[in-house]
Amino acid sequence: MNSNELLIDTNRMVRVGGQLGSNPAGIFEESNGRRYYVKNLESEAHASNEFIAAKLYQLAGAPTLTYVHTQAKDQVATQWLALDKKHIAHFTETERKAAQQWLAVHAWTANWDAAGMDGDNQGVANGRVFTLDVGGALAFRAHGDPKGRAFGTVVDELTTLRNDPHNPYAVNLFADISDEALRESIQKVVCIPDEEIEQVILNAGGSAKLVEKMVARKGDMARRLGMNF
Known part of the structure; x- marks a missing residue:
């Protein structure tokens, strides 16, 4: 991980929303109002796998949400994005x-x-x-x-x-x-x-x-x- 990358800690945030997909997850908010969607995955390997996949998507130019690292290595987090269409x-x-x-x-x-x-x-x-x-x-x-x-x-x-x-x-x-x-x-x-x-x-x-x-x-x-x- 690049040392300049954001590293978030959900233990220091307030949970303001629940699970949206198939994995246990929630919406978490920092004191400054910034929100993240955070998934708890089966393993650190699964979380790392998703982060690598996102980087490959971005390398190819395919739009994804903005992924950030978390303190817990079995979590995957993305910056919250309000969607106009969800289906x-x-x-x-x-x-x-x-x-x-x-x-x-x-x-x-x-x-x-x-x-x-x-x-x-x-x-x-x-x-x-x-x-x-x-x-x-x-x-x-x-x-x-x-x-x-x-x-x-x-x-x-x-x-x-x-x-x-x-x-x-x-x-x-x-x-x-x-x-x-x-x-x-x-x-x-x-x-x-x-x-x-x-x-x-x-x-x-x-x-x-x-x-x-x-x-x-x-x-x-x-x-x-x-x-x-």
Whole structure:
């Protein structure tokens, strides 16, 4: 962790709101009025995994909430953002297209929960579409179960996020993405230099093994650009 990064302590805050997602959580307020949404996760590893995922999203340019470190290493916190829309069902067509452009980032990071269990993992604030929670990306499912071999070097999520009947809200959001938009989405990932991926992961506390996997997944996506999706 960069020594200049904010480190918050929920023990010094007032809880002003409850859980919004699937993990135990709450809204906490500092004495200056600044608020955070704080999740208590299954383990320090799960919390670290989500923080790394957020950094990779940001590296690719995909809008996320602003993540901050906490004193408790099994917590994940984001700066509170008041949303204008909290569900994909309320998106305009323009907002849906804005969300679709990040399909490849969700696929690259294996975020099976990109759309949410109820279409509630995409939101709009100040005219911008955000992914609200990346806890289901990389090595863990949203509830904290390890993905194991399901998180490998082949990015099947480019297909499954568009056609898996067990993930209906993702299908609803991504199934009608055009071939051109899909290719443009993939380009957002494959243009990232390997050394930047390495730097982001290692600086966020990730392993060299994860660097190798994410570079390999990027390579798989690059190869798919020449394929018929």
